[in-house]
Amino acid sequence: MKLTGAEILIECLKKEGVETIFGYPGGVVLNIYDVLYDSDIRHILVRHEQAAVHAADGFARATGKVGVALVTSGPGATNTITGLATAYMDSIPIVVISGQVPTGLIGNDAFQEADIVGITRPCTKHNFLVKDVADLARIMKEAFYIAASGRPGPVLVDLPKDVVVSSTKFSYPESVSLRGYNPNYEGHPGQIKKAVAAIMEAKKPLIYAGGGVILSNASAELTALAKKLDIPVTMTLMGLGGFPGSDPLSLGMLGMHGTYCANMAVTECDLLIAVGARFDDRVTGKVDEFAPGARIIHVDIDPTSISKNVKVDIPIVGDVKRVLAKWLELIDKENISGRDEEIKPWLDEIAGWRAHHTLSYEKTEEIKPQYVVEMLREVTGGDCIISTEVGQNQMWAAQFFTLDKPRCWLTSGGLGTMGYGFPAAIGAQAAFPGKTVIDIAGDGSIQMNIQELATVVQYKLPVKIAILNNRYLGMVRQWQELFYGKRYSHTVMDYAPDFVKLAEAYGALGLRATKPEEVREVIEKGLAHDGPVIMDFQVAREEGVYPMVPAGVALSKMLLA
Amino acid sequence: MRHTITVTVENEFGVLSRVVGLFSGRGFNIDSLSVAETMDPTVSRMTIVTRGDDQIIEQITKQLNKLVNVIKVVDLTMGDYIGREMVLVKMNANEKTKAEILRLSEIFRGKIVDVSPSTYTIELTGDDGKIKAALELLQPLGIKEIVRTGRVAIQRGSVSA
Ligand SMILES: Cc1ncc(C[n+]2csc(CCOP(=O)(O)OP(=O)(O)O)c2C)c(N)n1
Numbered sequence: 001m002k003l004t005g006a007e008i009l010i011e012c013l014k015k016e017g018v019e020t021i022f023g024y025p026g027g028v029v030l031n032i033y034d035v036l037y038d039s040d041i042r043h044i045l046v047r048h049e050q051a052a053v054h055a056a057d058g059f060a061r062a063t064g065k066v067g068v069a070l071v072t073s074g075p076g077a078t079n080t081i082t083g084l085a086t087a088y089m090d091s092i093p094i095v096v097i098s099g100q101v102p103t104g105l106i107g108n109d110a111f112q113e114a115d116i117v118g119i120t121r122p123c124t125k126h127n128f129l130v131k132d133v134a135d136l137a138r139i140m141k142e143a144f145y146i147a148a149s150g151r152p153g154p155v156l157v158d159l160p161k162d163v164v165v166s167s168t169k170f171s172y173p174e175s176v177s178l179r180g181y182n183p184n185y186e187g188h189p190g191q192i193k194k195a196v197a198a199i200m201e202a203k204k205p206l207i208y209a210g211g212g213v214i215l216s217n218a219s220a221e222l223t224a225l226a227k228k229l230d231i232p233v234t235m236t237l238m239g240l241g242g243f244p245g246s247d248p249l250s251l252g253m254l255g256m257h258g259t260y261c262a263n264m265a266v267t268e269c270d271l272l273i274a275v276g277a278r279f280d281d282r283v284t285g286k287v288d289e290f291a292p293g294a295r296i297i298h299v300d301i302d303p304t305s306i307s308k309n310v311k312v313d314i315p316i317v318g319d320v321k322r323v324l325a326k327w328l329e330l331i332d333k334e335n336i337s338g339r340d341e342e343i344k345p346w347l348d349e350i351a352g353w354r355a356h357h358t359l360s361y362e363k364t365e366e367i368k369p370q371y372v373v374e375m376l377r378e379v380t381g382g383d384c385i386i387s388t389e390v391g392q393n394q395m396w397a398a399q400f401f402t403l404d405k406p407r408c409w410l411t412s413g414g415l416g417t418m419g420y421g422f423p424a425a426i427g428a429q430a431a432f433p434g435k436t437v438i439d440i441a442g443d444g445s446i447q448m449n450i451q452e453l454a455t456v457v458q459y460k461l462p463v464k465i466a467i468l469n470n471r472y473l474g475m476v477r478q479w480q481e482l483f484y485g486k487r488y489s490h491t492v493m494d495y496a497p498d499f500v501k502l503a504e505a506y507g508a509l510g511l512r513a514t515k516p517e518e519v520r521e522v523i524e525k526g527l528a529h530d531g532p533v534i535m536d537f538q539v540a541r542e543e544g545v546y547p548m549v550p551a552g553v554a555l556s557k558m559l560l561a
Numbered sequence: 562m563r564h565t566i567t568v569t570v571e572n573e574f575g576v577l578s579r580v581v582g583l584f585s586g587r588g589f590n591i592d593s594l595s596v597a598e599t600m601d602p603t604v605s606r607m608t609i610v611t612r613g614d615d616q617i618i619e620q621i622t623k624q625l626n627k628l629v630n631v632i633k634v635v636d637l638t639m640g641d642y643i644g645r646e647m648v649l650v651k652m653n654a655n656e657k658t659k660a661e662i663l664r665l666s667e668i669f670r671g672k673i674v675d676v677s678p679s680t681y682t683i684e685l686t687g688d689d690g691k692i693k694a695a696l697e698l699l700q701p702l703g704i705k706e707i708v709r710t711g712r713v714a715i716q717r718g719s720v721s722a
Binding site (some may be wrong): 117178 | 574624
């Protein structure tokens with residue numbers, strides 16, 4: 001029996017176990033939507049294609065599965081760019097299917113034509129233009145495989161209308177064979193041994209864990225390693241939740257807005273064990289003074305990440321989970337009696353830094369944004385999924401919402417995409433209908449995809465939005481305060497909507513707190529409500545995120561307040 | 562330092578722009594690039610001449626390897642290889658220079674491939690040094706136009722790239 005391209009596409013999605021997709025229809029994908037109408041696949045109609053991609057991305061981060069978005073050609077496809085670039089920078093496995101004008105019209109400036117394969121080449125892991133329906137099933141198989149394997153990432157499949165309409169016999173390939181693509185999962189055994197020897201020798205070891213720990217589901221192994229050898233752990237923004245934040249060995253986040261303790265530990269350690277982290281400039285500060293006295297072990301699935309920014313002594317190309325498991329195996333054979341005594345001076349030194357400068361803020365008459373985040377943590381007990389927008393809200397969430405589990409933290413790390421958090425929360429909520437999903441937002445960022453309120457109301461996705469409303473583009477204002485003599489050029493956001501009324505206009509619940517005493521009540525009410533909620537917290541306007549390492553400065557030279 | 566890198570790729574549309582885009586997107590330079598099908602029509606081979614310090618070259622080769630359509634990357638500069646380039650040189654030719662142009666062309670084992678009343682076009686092949694020397698000597702006789710293929714290269718002996 002022959003199937004049309006549209007039918008084949010849906011069959012492929014089923015074969016991949018896809019149950020939910022996010023999308024927006026249009027002319028050239030009408031046939032696909034027509035088949036979708038009768039299928040069991042749940043389609044969530046967003047209000048902007050950017051949100052479809054972020055939702056697929058949030059779905060992927062929360063579940064570990066591949067997220068899927070479906071959009072039309074031209075403007076539909078170009079609206080996905082920010083979402084693709086966001087997923088690309090953070091190595092998130094998604095497949096975006098875009099419609100395309102019929103092959104005969106490609107290159108003719110046809111109505112709603114865009115060279116989306118060309119446009120997305122630099123911000124996808126790989127992309128395909130399907131020219132013949134006979135290739136469709138194979139390409140879909142490859143797309144999912146490429147998205148999820150090795151260093152994960154977004155893959156785009158561009159589907160011309162005539163391909164969708166024509167038909168062929170459907171058979172889904174069992175396996176994938178790509179001559180040029182063979183990710184290396186097992187680290188080199190010799191290097192693995194060398195690393196273990198270095199770990200056993202070190203007097204001041206420090207683990208620096210990144211998003212790779214979460215992507216490779218290596219939290220258990222990481223935790224076992226740290227605890228077995230009493231090695232303190234600092235995490236990147238992307239690594240949060242990869243090691244329990246409330247564990248005494250956790251130093252919290254490092255880098256530009258990292259803790260004093262973490263940044264001092266990086267500066268003073270004699271061995272830095274980097275796992276699934278890529279030495280982003282927001283993490284390293286001034287590279288020459290990053291971990292100046294340390295040997296560096298770097299485990300990463302992507303060889304291009306190794307020795308890109310920082311020279312590494314023991315590189316290991318491999319999957320973080322497998323390499324950590326091998327380390328644990330080897331360490332099991334080591335004699336670790338007496339280790340407590342050996343490591344104690346280092347842990348004492350760390351305890352000293354920790355006692356000196358903890359994350360804190362001054363309590364005043366006004367609502368402090370940090371307090372809102374702390375209260376969110378307290379009321380939920382940490383049992384929820386947090387997404388964030390970008391800016392101060394993101395950093396306060398990272399600092400004050402202690403995360404203990406992986407895949408509960410959705411934030412745009414690499415690209416820093418304002419407008420990411422809300423649609424990402426939609427993706428996570430669609431995956432876990434019963435879970436509490438909270439978007440910690442800024443008043444600026446939330447307005448970048450505010451139209452998705454319609455989506456959450458329509459699909460009864462009870463996402464909670466907590467706006468830390470400072471009526472500024474706060475993070476930019478903070479830089480202007482520190483580095484531009486308080487000249488707040490175009491960062492004042494006084495002309496915002498009344499968020500409570502806005503929520504109501506969309507059919508959601510709107511709540512507001514203007515005084516610290518009201519914060520807890522608003523949160524409790526918001527979380528108890530059986531539907532989407534905006535909580536508008538009118539916070540102290542000029543609060544800053546501290547500590548802060550100015551861009552390009554050594555980590556040890558933090559501004560503490 | 563200049564490096565000659567060969568890249569074996571799937572012979573699919575768009576692959577060249579993936580490779581070139583990688584260079585431009587990351588601010589790497591391409592001095593020359595040549596590409597054509599191999600004995601296997603599903604595979605093409607590119608020869609890329611680029612420059613950079615060790616760290617940049619390492620990134621270039623790793624990033625090339627990361628592309629899904631790239632089958633193999635070899636930095637020939639690390640071993641012994643033969644590099645050749647072809648140049649077509651159109652010379653202004655008059656009664657005074659014709660004999661000298663012919664003589665130089667012969668010395669460099671070039672071929673005159675086109676003649677008009679006022680021009681000679683020479684086809685020259687060779688390594689960098691030879692091409693450079695030939696062009697230097699031809700220059701004073703009046704070069705009208707040149708076109709170069711960019712380098713193609715292959716490893717010496719029984720090894721294959
Ligand atoms: C799409 C996009 N545009 C611009 C920026 C630059 N930017 C980074 S933080 C920030 C301010 C964010 O303001 P808001 O959402 O109100 O959050 P706050 O910092 O006040 O918590 C801006 C404009 C960005 N990261 N993303």
